[in-house]
Amino acid sequence: MKMIKNSFNMSLMSRSSNESFARATVAAFATxxxxxxxxxxxxxxxxxxAVTNCIVHAYxxxxGKIYISAEILDNNTIKIKIRDKGKGIENVEKAMEPLFTTVGGERAGLGFAVMMSFMDSVKVRSALGKGTSIIMTKKISRRYSVNG
Amino acid sequence: MSAEINVTGEVVTAYLSGELDHHTAKQMRETIDSAVELNMPSLLVLDFSRVSFMDSSGIGLVMGRYRNLQKTGAALHISGTSPNIYKVMKLAGIERLAKLERGNEND
Structure with missing residues (x-):
């Protein structure tokens, strides 16, 4: 069990204008x-x-409400949880395939592909009619530099 | 978030700026589409030099414009991509649809 060194949690309405707020907040915490x-x-x-998925798909x-929490673990890792109480994903495995999208049009179907490529781990739990939660972790490299 | 349009001969260049996500993509693609409809270019350049953030909504925007240009046979160039934007573009394999150029990292 990893020790939690710091944490925060918040909830926000599923308005698309909150997408930039959500990512900026988590990024600020990660600094x-x-x-x-x-x-x-x-x-x-x-x-x-993840937040766009909540807005476009879940709700x-x-x-509806999007719940975001993050933890700093003692191995220099950030763990981020993004949860909704929306419609849920029928087939998680299929939803995570690159280019799969249920809405078509201007959505590329690459949301999960980006999450999996840019984070170290992505876990998805979903129940139809109840919601979805995504837990992502990323270990931040320790930078030792002689130049400071 | 905005898109500034420049028309030179048969080339339409859209200078995108700000953060490109699901929230801002709609307005941007409407600006681009109306410029393309009006000018019927043989080349559309999407310039990302002034885009500070992009998620896969940007890929949706590029793929959607590519599909529209297919109707007239016009080409698509992507220029000025920062390392992060380039990474998202490469993940989606955009270089198979459009000429993809990195931006000047010293900008």
Missing amino acids: QLDPTIEEISDIKTAVSE DNTL
Whole structure:
């Protein structure tokens, strides 16, 4: 069991204007791990995908609540949980396949592919009619530099 | 988030700026689509030099424009991508649909 060194949690309405707020908040929390610009960017992108999924899929563009929490673990890892109480995913395995999308049109179907590529681990739990939770972790490289 | 349009001959260039996500993509694609409809270019350039963040909504935007351009046979170029944007583009295999150029990292 990893020790939790710090944590936060928040909930927000599933409005698309909150996408930038959500990723910026998690990124700001993650800065205490002294991540590189690339690592911060990876976290922001993964959070943006997960939150967009809640808005577009879980709540089908209706209003519901999105619950976001994050923990800093003692091995320099950030663990992020993004949860909704929306419609749930019928087939999680299929939903995680690249280019699979139920809405078509302007959605690329790459949300999970981005999360899996940019984070170290992504776990999805979903129950139809109850909601979905996504837990992602990323270990932040420790930077030791003679130049400070 | 905005898209500034420049038309030179048969080339339409859209200079995108700000953060490109699901929330901002709609307005941006409407601006691009109306410029393409009006000018019928042979080449559409999407310039990402001033885009500070992009998630897979940006891929949706690029793929959607590619599909529209297929109707007239026009080409698509993506320019000015930052390392992060380039990474998302590569993950989606965008280089198979459009010429993909990195931005100047010293900008």
